[in-house]
Amino acid sequence: MDKIESTAKPVLPFDRIGxxxxxxxxxxxFYxxxxxxxxxxxLRAMHAADLSPMRESLTDFLMAWMGGPRDWFEKRPGACVMSAHRALExxxxxxxxxxxLAMxxxxxxTIPSDPDFVDNMVAAFASMSKAMAANAGKGDSH
Ligand code: HEM
Structure with a gap:
């Protein structure tokens, strides 16, 4: 059988969301x-009183996570979002x-026009969050 190769570049989630x-x-x-x-x-009680720094940080993180500009990682060399959650009370x-559920x-x-995109993104968040809960309190090593 012939190998089928696509020459089309995959669309980055960052571009698909706009x-x-x-x-x-x-x-x-979300906040x-x-x-x-x-x-x-x-969940609210876990966060600081002022959520504005989180509104910026999570936006920047998700922008990089979706394949967009990587400012979040450049400002935090070596940061790992999974480890950062391990010690959270x-x-x-x-x-x-x-x-x-909130996300x-x-x-x-906010994205009513693209339910497939929403479903895939939420499924990825669900596995990350499940792993974060499973690793809670396990120290800071990888
Ligand atoms: C398991 C569920 C989660 C809980 C309970 C949780 C909770 C928190 C809390 C309490 C903070 C600190 C907020 C503060 O300082 O006021 C935080 C920070 C953060 N979380 Fe989560 N989070 C969860 C899942 C996620 C997921 C799935 C992502 C990424 C997709 C994420 C991305 C972030 C980012 C980027 C920060 C900010 C880190 C920084 O600015 O250095 N979180 N989270």
């Missing part, structure tokens, strides 16, 4: 939900689930 602005909108909705919904109160399966709602609300 750049930084839609990511910022999703992240803002707005976290601040207002009683279902996410435990309150990290467990319940709070990990709250994170995923799923935020993504559905």
């Amino acid at each position: 750049g930084r602005e839609p990511i910022q909108r999703m992240v803002d909705r 707005d939900l976290m601040e207002s919904e009683p279902d996410f109160a435990e 309150g990290m467990n399966y319940a709070t990990a689930t709250q994170w995923v 799923q709602q935020a993504a559905k609300d």
Whole structure:
């Protein structure tokens, strides 16, 4: 059988979502939900009173994670988002689930035109969050 090779460049998630602005909108909705919904109160309690630095940091992280500009990593040489979550007070399966549900709602609300993209992204967040909860309190080594 002939080998089928595509010459088309794969579309980066960063381009598919439409750049930084839609990511910022999703992240803002995520933290707005976290601040207002009683279902996410435990997750909210883990965070600092002022969420504005997180609105910037998570937006920059997700921009790099989706294949866009890597400012988040350049500002934090050697940073690993998985290890950064290990020592967090309150990290467990319940709070990990709250994170995923809040982000799923935020993504559905702000990217209504692309449900496949939302589903794939949320599935990736769900595995990361599950691993974060599984590794909670296990020290800082890789
Ligand atoms: C398992 C569920 C999760 C919980 C409970 C959680 C919780 C937290 C908390 C409490 C902080 C510190 C906030 C503060 O200083 O006020 C934080 C920081 C952060 N989280 Fe999560 N998180 C989770 C999952 C994720 C996932 C899946 C990602 C990436 C897709 C992520 C990306 C980040 C980033 C980028 C920061 C900021 C780090 C920095 O600025 O240095 N988190 N998280």
